[in-house]
Amino acid sequence: MERKLQICLLSYRGNPYCGGQGIYLFYLARSLAERGHRVTVLAGPPYPWPMPFARLIPIPDHNFINKPGASAIPVDNPLAVFKPLELAELGLSRLGVNPEMLVFSLRAYSLLKNLMARGERFDIVHDNQSLGYGLLLIRRLGIPVVATIHHPLQVDRKEDLKQMPELARQFKRALYYPLFMQKLVARRLDHLVTVSRVSKNLISDWYKIAAEKIAQIPNGVDLEFFRPKPEIEKIPGRIVFVGSSEDRKKGILHLLRSLKRLAPPAHLAIVDGRLNPQRVYARNLVHELGLESRVSFLEKISREQLIIEYNKAQVAVMPSLFEGFGLPALEAMACGTALLATRAGGLAEVVGEGEEAGGMLVEPGDEQALADALSRLLGDEALRRKLEERGRKRAQSGFGWEKVAERLELLYNQVLEQRRDEHGGQS
Numbered sequence: 001m002e003r004k005l006q007i008c009l010l011s012y013r014g015n016p017y018c019g020g021q022g023i024y025l026f027y028l029a030r031s032l033a034e035r036g037h038r039v040t041v042l043a044g045p046p047y048p049w050p051m052p053f054a055r056l057i058p059i060p061d062h063n064f065i066n067k068p069g070a071s072a073i074p075v076d077n078p079l080a081v082f083k084p085l086e087l088a089e090l091g092l093s094r095l096g097v098n099p100e101m102l103v104f105s106l107r108a109y110s111l112l113k114n115l116m117a118r119g120e121r122f123d124i125v126h127d128n129q130s131l132g133y134g135l136l137l138i139r140r141l142g143i144p145v146v147a148t149i150h151h152p153l154q155v156d157r158k159e160d161l162k163q164m165p166e167l168a169r170q171f172k173r174a175l176y177y178p179l180f181m182q183k184l185v186a187r188r189l190d191h192l193v194t195v196s197r198v199s200k201n202l203i204s205d206w207y208k209i210a211a212e213k214i215a216q217i218p219n220g221v222d223l224e225f226f227r228p229k230p231e232i233e234k235i236p237g238r239i240v241f242v243g244s245s246e247d248r249k250k251g252i253l254h255l256l257r258s259l260k261r262l263a264p265p266a267h268l269a270i271v272d273g274r275l276n277p278q279r280v281y282a283r284n285l286v287h288e289l290g291l292e293s294r295v296s297f298l299e300k301i302s303r304e305q306l307i308i309e310y311n312k313a314q315v316a317v318m319p320s321l322f323e324g325f326g327l328p329a330l331e332a333m334a335c336g337t338a339l340l341a342t343r344a345g346g347l348a349e350v351v352g353e354g355e356e357a358g359g360m361l362v363e364p365g366d367e368q369a370l371a372d373a374l375s376r377l378l379g380d381e382a383l384r385r386k387l388e389e390r391g392r393k394r395a396q397s398g399f400g401w402e403k404v405a406e407r408l409e410l411l412y413n414q415v416l417e418q419r420r421d422e423h424g425g426q427s
Contacts (some may be wrong), residue, residue, distance in 0.1 A: 004036045005412060006121055007110065008143075009054075010060070010135075011128035012029065012104035014043030018218070019244065020150060020327045021128050022048060027220060028126075029054045031405035040122070042111060044104045059107045061100060065093035080085055088281035112138055124412050127189075129184040135189060140310055144190040144415050151199045151324030151345070152206050159249045159322065183207045190415050193408070195219050195325040196346025215411050218350070220401035221330045221362025225307070227391060228336030234310040237265030237378055240313035240337070242306070242328040243320075244283035245272045245297075251319035251342065251364065252282050258319070258371035260289050266378060268295045271309055275299040310335035314384060317376045321364045323347040330399055333358040333391030334426055338384040340373050351394075358394030359387055 009029055016022040025041065026048055033039045033053035040055045041048065047058050064072045072090055075078055081090055085103055092099035105127075112122065125138055127147040135145050157179065186192060186207050192214045194200050204211045239259070243250045252270075259268050268291075270282060275297060286295045298309065310316060316332035318341040323329075326347040332339045333351075339359030341351050351359045360377065362369040377384055 005123040005409075005416075006038050006040075006078055007032055007412070008040045008042065008122045008125045008132060010042050010105070010108050010125060011129065012044040012059075012101050012130040012132075013046060014041070014048035014058075015046035016049065016303075017046060018326070022046075023327060024148070024150075024219060025128055026051070027222060027401045028405065028408070031220070031401040032409070034394065034402070035409060037409075042108045044100070045393075048231065057111065059104060059111065061104065062089055063100075064090045065098055065100070072319060098178065101130040102132045102134070102181060105130050105134025106137070107134070109134035109137040109141075112143070114143060116141060116218075118285045119239075123416060125194075126412075128407075131185045132178075133181060133185060135185055139189070142418050146191045146193060146411065146415060147186065147189050148193040148195070148261065149199065149203055150195055151322070152202050153182060154206055155202070155322055155324075155345075156249070190419070191215060191411060193217050193411065196349045197323040198346040198349065215407075217404060217407045217411070218399060219325050219330065220404040221328055221334045221395055221399050223326075223334055223396060223400050225303070225396075226331050226334035227307075228308070228388070229307065229311045231290060232308060234314050235267075235312050236314065237267050238313045239266065239315045239317055239374065239378075240269045240309050240332075241317055241319075242271045242309075242331070243318070244272050244274055246274070246279045248281075249320060249322045251321050251344075252284060253367055254321075254367050254370060255317060255319040256282075256285050256289055256291060256295070258367045258374060259294065260291060261367075261371040262375055262378075264294065266294065266374065269298060269309060269313065270295060271298045271301060273300045273307065307335060310337045314339055315340055315374060316372075317374065318342065319346055319364070319370055320344040323350075329359065331397055334395035336388040336392040338377055338387040339391055340370070340377060342370075356390070356394065358391035382388075 011021055011025040014025055029039045029041050029051055032051050042057050043060050044061045089099045089103045124142050125143050125145045125383055127135055129150055139145050187209055194203055194214055195218050200214050200216050201343055203214055225246050245252050310332055316337045317324055318329045321344055322340055323345040329341050329350050341347050341359055341361055342364040343361050344364040351357055360373050362373050
């Protein structure tokens with residue numbers, strides 16, 4: 001029987017509203033704890049939901065990159081910005097570089113070093129996508145480090161630059177992404193984890209890392225929570241989109257143009273936990289296309305309300321141009337909601353193909369195909385029922401978090417065994 005481990009999880013953003021990495025952190029910590037491991041979580045803001053099953057230690061981030069001019073200097077303690085890490089964070093942000101991942105990893109290293117000086121021990125550190133230089137310092141403490149890369153940041157930079165025709169803006173945006181750091185760090189860690197075959201191939205190609213050093217372990221879904229609720233009545237014509245409506249890779253432009261081709265009562269509900277008055281891309285598109293009466297925005301709803309939204313919709317849609325995985329697709333299938341998605345990145349791996357597919361698939365960016373598929377699904381109850389059943393079955397087939405935790409546990413022990421072999425049997 002494998003011994004229980006002291007595991008430290010790192011995530012530079014911890015709250016599920018910040019995206020898939022927050023969801024990954026929460027459920028991974030819970031599932032590992034349920035398997036008897038002692039889990040410590042170091043997380044940056046926005047911080048995670050309460051974690052009674054783990055020890056949570058918040059790591060601050062000053063968000064200087066979004067604080068122009070003197071607003072970055074705290075009024076109550078202006079000298080605080082002259083501390084080494086704070087000064088580095090401020091300086092990098094003024095150069096247009098996002099320092100979030102770097103300074104998080106360095107603060108995590110400092111914290112772990114202090115904990116170990118007080119006698120604490122950690123068997124393994126599992127980083128969630130930060131890939132900062134601090135991870136290499138953590139390895140020098142004698143702790144093996146693995147990291148999950150949901151997809152390489154090169155994908156985000158490439159899509160961002162497509163939206164910026166001006167060379168000056170392209171140059172500034174290119175500086176924003178710490179690609180060199182992430183590539184260098186990833187190549188020096190004990191092992192990597194990613195969530196799809198597509199992401200594994202991209203990481204191997206772009207970071208020049210052998211495929212056998214990258215474990216492919218999919219994200220999971222809480223099958224007890226995300227489930228069909230037959231007592232909730234489906235609303236005719238209702239389509240639900242869950243995700244960041246500001247992220248161009250999510251395909252919201254193509255979805256809205258497709259919606260315009262459909263006749264009422266087709267109506268789109270956009271569930272975006274990161275909406276705020278400054279995030280206006282999707283709202284502006286809705287206005288430009290004259291769809292105000294047919295699109296509603298739902299901000300930071302509870303998990304319980306999210307289940308209701310999935311179950312009220314006749315169709316859940318993911319019109320993405322790229323996905324490393326596509327967690328909302330898995331949630332929709334688990335809820336037994338008919339799913340329409342694109343063959344974008346790892347999304348087709350989540351949905352599946354052929355007779356076992358948990359949803360319909362169209363090519364990314366094909367607005368006519370998207371509109372035709374939406375029209376067909378909204379008008380064909382028998383087809384929706386078939387996809388509802390197949391989607392739930394597919395979600396249950398290997399995407400439960402307990403299976404994810406089991407596979408990661410095996411990986412941790414393989415890494416520890418390799419470390420013992422390298423050190424003559426000593427861990």
